[in-house]
Amino acid sequence: MTTPRETATSATSKTPPLPGSSSSGAARSASQHSGSSHGKLPLASDFFSVPQLNSKESKYLLGLAKHACKEVVYYSREHDGPMTWLHLASEDGVKVFQGVDHATTSKPEAKALTYLRGACQIHATLDEVAEFFKLDTPEKLAGFSQSVGKDLLDQQTLLTLASPTAENPKHYVGVKWTAVESPSKLARNRDFCYVECHDEFLDTNSKRRGWVRSIHSIRLPFCPPLNKSHGLVRGSFYRSGFIFTESADGNSVDAVHTLHLDIKGNAPNWLKLLVMKRRIKNIAEVNRYFQRQRLIRGKLLGDLELPAKDGVARCQLCETRFGLFHRKRRCRKCGKVVCSPCGHDFLLDYAGAGPKKVRICLECSEAVGFGANGAMAKDVKKATKLSSSDVRPLYD
Known part of the structure; x- marks a missing residue:
């Protein structure tokens, strides 16, 4: 089994070449755009020259997103997953853990990765949570930026590979680029290019319904690093995301936020932990967002x-x-x-x-924290079944 960092390189090299978007061509396009924007954010809406994907390329990215979703759920487990989670602190209602992946700790590449996990309870339904992360309107993006995405500088959706349907209203797959602000002047701002996936699942151990938003970094020729043009250091997410599982009482969800992150560059370890702990604790802001909405009403x-x-x-x-x-x-x-x-x-x-x-x-x-609809629906017919026994590692 290779490490996540090795896989990011190998997986990218396996990505089929995209028509009309060689690495050098994309870099020239980005350079031309940066000259007109003077390296400022937000980027112009047409900054990235995104090509039309063929069926093979789309199928590859959809498969990568599906596997990443399973990985996020599997590796986020506190007790019956592959990670050992050590409790660091409990702050703002969030239990913060640092993870140890025994399968990769002996490899030098793993030293660049930091694993954190935050857990709390959110008084909302799965439907409300899934709708919150569906950033399809300016109002929703504003709500996200004021809560979970407080460090968000800019974001663009490069590709939409799967949209919600009547049969699967909580499913989404897309490729996004995001720039985030550094918490310290000692380090430069970061940006990320990743595939994002939303989906429902059924935890076959607890028989509870859940919903996951996974993000996994990829390299694409039409989204080159913006180090020279905008001073952004390209970081990488692996097995990262949000997992929400309905609680035993049916009136809330158990929320977990996992970050497996390599922020790259020469940032000291204390800064890496500061960045990640700040992001991990933002999961509590999701609960406060729903409280604010109900208070306003x-x-x-x-x-x-x-x-x-x-x-x-x-x-x-x-x-x-x-x-x-x-x-x-x-x-x-x-x-x-x-x-x-x-x-x-x-x-x-x-x-x-x-x-x-x-x-x-x-x-x-x-x-006001509890959902207005009371207990959450128990319909799990369309949920994807995930458990430690049927989740397969992405990095084979």
Whole structure:
């Protein structure tokens, strides 16, 4: 079995040549475009000269996407998968793990890869989660950028290989290019070219339905590195993505975000971990996104409707006594007077006043977390069956 990094090279070399888009031609095209854009982002919509794929090329990329989906689900397993996951910390409601792949640790190429896994619970349905990641409107892209994709600088869809249908509404395959911002001035911004796949699955161990969004880096001649033209270092994703499985109570989903990443360049190890931990913890923002949407649809108290804080000596949730270090805050949903730890700030547009930061107590934020449709549907007829026994490694 080869390492993921070796496979990225070999898999790319196996990619059929794309008509009218040799590596040198694509590089010249990118260079010409960069001269007109002066190396700035976002790129022009016609920056990449994407050719028409033939059936063999499309079939290869669709097969790669399908295998990558299975790999992401299989390698994300905490207990019965091929990875050993070591708990690092629990921050912002997300359990963060670092992974060890014993099959590749002895190989020098594996030292460039860092494996992280984040897990939390999200109060939403699989349908809502799949719709959230379907970035087919400016509004959805804005919601994504304000939550999971806070470091997103630019993104383009280069190819759409499979679109949702009435029979399979949660399935999608495409090739995308993305540029992300570095969290430190000590390192340059990164960009990635990858195949992205969305699909449903059935975990045959737990009999629970799930949905996965996988991303796997590829090299394509019409998407050359933009190091010289835009100063972007081309990184690589392997076996990365989001996995959502319906929970036992049916009112939420167990969410996992895995990153197997080589950010390339000469970045120190501490910066690699900083980049990945920041991205991993963003999975909690998916839950906050759904909370915000439900709060906006519900009724919030206006200034004249809020009860007075005078006479309230203790937090009405945890009963902590108010004082110099424990200030009084009022929940815009129920009006309770609470301390700072017993609430969250949400940026909401309400009462026609535009976006405004409002305080919502923990009790109300949890109450609006659950999907309006109650328990999730149990229809699994169209789900792809995946388990540790029938998932085959991509890197044979």
